[in-house]
Amino acid sequence: DGGITQSPKYLFRKEGQNVTLSCEQNLNHDAMYWYRQDPGQGLRLIYYSQIVNDFQKGDIAEGYSVSREKKESFPLTVTSAQKNPTAFYLCASSPRGTPEQYFGPGTRLTVT
Amino acid sequence: AQSVTQLGSHVSVSEGALVLLRCNYSSSVPPYLFWYVQYPNQGLQLLLKYTTGATLVKGINGFEAEFKKSETSFHLTKPSAHMSDAAEYFCAVSTDGSSNTGKLIFGQGTTLQVKP
Numbered sequence: 001d002g003g004i005t006q007s008p009k010y011l012f013r014k015e016g017q018n019v020t021l022s023c024e025q026n027l028n029h030d031a032m033y034w035y036r037q038d039p040g041q042g043l044r045l046i047y048y049s050q051i052v053n054d055f056q057k058g059d060i061a062e063g064y065s066v067s068r069e070k071k072e073s074f075p076l077t078v079t080s081a082q083k084n085p086t087a088f089y090l091c092a093s094s095p096r097g098t099p100e101q102y103f104g105p106g107t108r109l110t111v112t
Numbered sequence: 113a114q115s116v117t118q119l120g121s122h123v124s125v126s127e128g129a130l131v132l133l134r135c136n137y138s139s140s141v142p143p144y145l146f147w148y149v150q151y152p153n154q155g156l157q158l159l160l161k162y163t164t165g166a167t168l169v170k171g172i173n174g175f176e177a178e179f180k181k182s183e184t185s186f187h188l189t190k191p192s193a194h195m196s197d198a199a200e201y202f203c204a205v206s207t208d209g210s211s212n213t214g215k216l217i218f219g220q221g222t223t224l225q226v227k228p
Contacts, residue, residue: 004155040121042202043156043218058215090155099144099206101216103155 002027004104006091011109013085021076021107023091030096032074036060037088037106046089049074078109085111114139114207118219126227131175131190133222135203138184144206145186146216147177151199159201162186173197198226 004025013019025032031050035043045058049068063082068074074093078085088108092101119134137143144163148156160171167179173196177188186203200221207215 006155040220042220045215048215088153092156099208099216100146100158100161102158103148105155106153108153 004091004093004102006089006104006107008107009105011107013109013111015111016080017111018080019078019085019109019111021078021089021091021109023074023076023104024072025074025091025093025102025104026072027093027095027102028071029093029102030071031094032068033092033094033101034058034064034066034074034076035090035092037090043090046076078111085109114143114205114217116203116205116217116219118201118203118222120222121220122223122225124225124227125193127195128192131188131193131197131224133188133201133203133224135177135186135188135219136184137186137203137205139205141208145177145179146204146206147171147175147186147188148202148204149173149199150202150221156202159188193224193226195226195228198224200224 007022033048034046044060046064047066049055065077090106091104094101115138117136146161147159150156160169162169162179170176175190200223202221203219204216
């Protein structure tokens with residue numbers, strides 16, 4: 001089955017630790033995205049990548065980093081510089097030539 | 113700049129009643145518009161999309177939406193609500209029309225409650 005996987009579903013970390021969220025897709029999509037979702041705030045774009053080895057900052061990139069070494073993978077690192085990292089993180093992908101995005105199941109990160 | 117406004121953060125309907133979720137957009141280019149649904153602790157699922165052509169778009173689960181350029185609206189409707197429709201719904205607009213530049217702008221979301 002083609003799709004987007006995010007792991008783990010739930011993640012707990014202590015304040016001050018970096019944490020990496022996984023996102024893998026087998027849809028052969030060129031573009032991939034990371035969003036953050038907080039209650040009542042919709043989805044906010046963190047980073048996106050349209051091609052391997054290239055990525056751009058979204059609206060709220062501070063405190064986050066990404067890499068795109070393979071077409072299938074777009075991991076997100078939440079660094080200790082992120083002031084309020086507790087949130088639901090969603091990964092998405094889209095094929096070339098369309099803005100239609102397909103989403104993974106999400107990772108809920110809790111930092112205490 | 114593109115933006116999306118969803119009127120009403122919470123909508124409550126009775127089972128069997130009409131569902132109407134409102135979405136207005138602002139776009140400097142011909143928009144591509146989307147409705148997504150999200151169930152608790154899950155990702156977003158595409159309900160329907162408008163790109164070009166017919167302005168009345170049918171989607172999954174009996175939902176449909178009509179693109180009205182004069183009103184800059186893309187409201188989502190379903191004739192008869194089912195308990196399984198209870199979820200959060202997001203309207204989104206592509207920032208660059210038909211080009212795939214990787215950005216959708218999402219509304220704040222509307223939580224639909226369906227009462228038995």
